[in-house]
Amino acid sequence: MAIVEVNKLTKLYKGNVGIKNVSFDVNEGETFGFIGPNGAGKSTTIRTLFNFIYPTSGSAKIFGKDIVTESKEIRKHIGYLPSEVHYYENMKVEELLSYSMKFYKVNNTKRMIELAERLDLDLKRKIEDLSFGNRKKVGIVQALIHEPKLLIMDEPTGGLDPLMQNEFYEILAEEKAKGTTIFFSSHILSEVQQTCDRVAIIKDGEIVAVETIENLIKNSVKTVTLTLKEPENISLEIEGVLKEEVHGQRLSVLYQGNMKHLLNELNRVDFDDILIEEPSLEDVFLHYYEKDGGLES
Amino acid sequence: MIIFKREWKTNLKSLLIWSASVTAVILLLLLIYPQMAEQQQDISELLKAYPEGLQQVFGMDQLDMSTLLGFYGIEVFMMLTLLGSIYASIFASNILSKEENDHTAEFLLAKPVTRRQIVTEKLLAVLCNVVILNIVATVSSLIGFQFASSKMPMDTFWIFVVGALLLHLTFAAISFFLSSFIRKSRKILSVSLAIVILSYFLSIAVGLSDSLEALKFFTPFEYVKATEIATTNQLDPLYLLLMGLIMVVSISLAYFIYHKKDMAV
Numbered sequence: 001m002a003i004v005e006v007n008k009l010t011k012l013y014k015g016n017v018g019i020k021n022v023s024f025d026v027n028e029g030e031t032f033g034f035i036g037p038n039g040a041g042k043s044t045t046i047r048t049l050f051n052f053i054y055p056t057s058g059s060a061k062i063f064g065k066d067i068v069t070e071s072k073e074i075r076k077h078i079g080y081l082p083s084e085v086h087y088y089e090n091m092k093v094e095e096l097l098s099y100s101m102k103f104y105k106v107n108n109t110k111r112m113i114e115l116a117e118r119l120d121l122d123l124k125r126k127i128e129d130l131s132f133g134n135r136k137k138v139g140i141v142q143a144l145i146h147e148p149k150l151l152i153m154d155e156p157t158g159g160l161d162p163l164m165q166n167e168f169y170e171i172l173a174e175e176k177a178k179g180t181t182i183f184f185s186s187h188i189l190s191e192v193q194q195t196c197d198r199v200a201i202i203k204d205g206e207i208v209a210v211e212t213i214e215n216l217i218k219n220s221v222k223t224v225t226l227t228l229k230e231p232e233n234i235s236l237e238i239e240g241v242l243k244e245e246v247h248g249q250r251l252s253v254l255y256q257g258n259m260k261h262l263l264n265e266l267n268r269v270d271f272d273d274i275l276i277e278e279p280s281l282e283d284v285f286l287h288y289y290e291k292d293g294g295l296e297s
Numbered sequence: 298m299i300i301f302k303r304e305w306k307t308n309l310k311s312l313l314i315w316s317a318s319v320t321a322v323i324l325l326l327l328l329i330y331p332q333m334a335e336q337q338q339d340i341s342e343l344l345k346a347y348p349e350g351l352q353q354v355f356g357m358d359q360l361d362m363s364t365l366l367g368f369y370g371i372e373v374f375m376m377l378t379l380l381g382s383i384y385a386s387i388f389a390s391n392i393l394s395k396e397e398n399d400h401t402a403e404f405l406l407a408k409p410v411t412r413r414q415i416v417t418e419k420l421l422a423v424l425c426n427v428v429i430l431n432i433v434a435t436v437s438s439l440i441g442f443q444f445a446s447s448k449m450p451m452d453t454f455w456i457f458v459v460g461a462l463l464l465h466l467t468f469a470a471i472s473f474f475l476s477s478f479i480r481k482s483r484k485i486l487s488v489s490l491a492i493v494i495l496s497y498f499l500s501i502a503v504g505l506s507d508s509l510e511a512l513k514f515f516t517p518f519e520y521v522k523a524t525e526i527a528t529t530n531q532l533d534p535l536y537l538l539l540m541g542l543i544m545v546v547s548i549s550l551a552y553f554i555y556h557k558k559d560m561a562v
Contacts, residue, residue, distance in 0.1 A: 053559035072411045080407040086400035102299045103408035
């Protein structure tokens with residue numbers, strides 16, 4: 001069953017396109033990633049789903065209910081973590097969380113304490129004294145505390161240190177095991193690859209592709225940076241290299257295909273150092289999605 | 298009533314401070330009165346030395362400062378209408394817009410509440426706070442009257458009470474309306490205060506010059522003029538209608554705009 005159904009959703013800002021004809025479905029129990037560079041329209045889509053802003057055209061349903069006319073009903077069962085967490089500065093963390101719980105008519109103090117302990121969050125502190133990362137933790141607890149059926153998170157790991165990110169992923173995995181549907185946006189490819197079943201890729205306000213993670217990984221692109229003496233004189237001639245660039249002593253290569261194959265081929269190159277990393281989303285879009293307008297599956 | 302309770306709690310301190318200030322002003326003025334009454338002859342002489350225009354502004358030509366009624370109308374009621382309007386304006390102007398200004402709208406609107414519900418509960422918070430300030434002012438006045446040697450005609454006093462409350466609510470409604478679409482707290486605060494202060498000075502200007510008579514409809518302070526209340530013992534039905542109209546229109550527009558707009562989060 002589709003929990004979220006988005007149908008040609010369009011939002012224009014004073015003539016500028018925020019999002020255009022965005023369509024995708026999120027199925028029950030699924031972890032769905034929403035990925036795109038900054039400014040692509042991820043937050044605009046999410047804000048439209050919550051009816052913070054009205055769609056210019058198109059429609060969307062959550063739990064089979066219309067996002068504009070039945071927004072209140074929908075929001076009873078959603079937990080939301082915004083990308084930038086702003087709360088009432090003069091409240092204590094626990095005050096804010098119990099204020100939040102009142103709206104859902106629940107009192108999960110035990111769950112609040114558990115989650116706060118796992119995230120190493122001090123409930124007695126005032127919001128105004130919290131760092132960016134700690135505010136994010138309050139946001140996470142606030143999103144989870146009423147045990148929603150659907151979690152919507154906008155750039156959830158931004159501001160969290162790696163240790164906390166792991167704890168956060170663990171919590172997400174537990175939620176998923178309970179049957180919670182998770183929808184989150186990110187601009188980091190690897191984050192989505194780790195946690196999602198499917199992803200929608202958005203660019204300049206339009207959906208470029210909706211993919212399963214297997215396809216995304218199969219077609220995965222890596223940036224390989226070699227440090228060597230005279231990079232100008234090296235020609236790699238390896239199948240799967242999409243782009244080669246020389247910066248001083250560094251040779252940057254965008255590679256798509258089997259990693260073992262790449263390593264075997266690189267064996268014959270006399271390099272001093274090697275760095276294999278995720279390409280930036282921009283690289284993926286530039287050299288992949290725009291080539292033929294979408295992923296081949 | 299979750300949002301109402303939250304607003305009540307957040308604004309309690311400011312209500313207490315304002316209540317204390319209004320009480321202090323009213324009691325202080327009413328404590329001065331007996332001494333003034335004692336020297337009433339001198340005072341009447343002194344006031345006659347004021348330019349006629351100025352006497353008109355404060356209604357001194359129609360009200361006798363040496364009676365408690367006159368003194369209340371000229372001094373206490375004037376202070377009460379001005380202070381109360383400033384309070385109502387500051388309070389109402391901030392109440393809707395602060396959620397967007399502080400980016401907490403993203404929290405509030407993600408909760409299972411309709412926008413109508415948010416407006417209603419915040420409106421109730423405004424009403425409640427303004428009414429309480431007026432109750433405090435009324436009680437303070439009643440206490441203050443005990444110090445006076447002469448009697449305050451109570452029927453007129455209650456009209457003063459109702460007039461002040463309606464004036465405060467009128468300014469609150471205007472500011473509440475502004476709060477539904479101006480997002481920056483600082484901007485809306487200055488606009489709301491400017492409306493109150495300019496209205497006040499406009500009512501002074503109207504009193505000073507007959508040629509400005511037509512402008513009296515543009516300042517709510519003219520709607521509840523102390524001299525009118527004291528001499529006619531009633532509130533002008535036309536002005537009552539005007540205040541009602543301003544409130545209904547402002548509040549309806551606030552509901553409409555807040556429901557329709559895209560939230561800045």
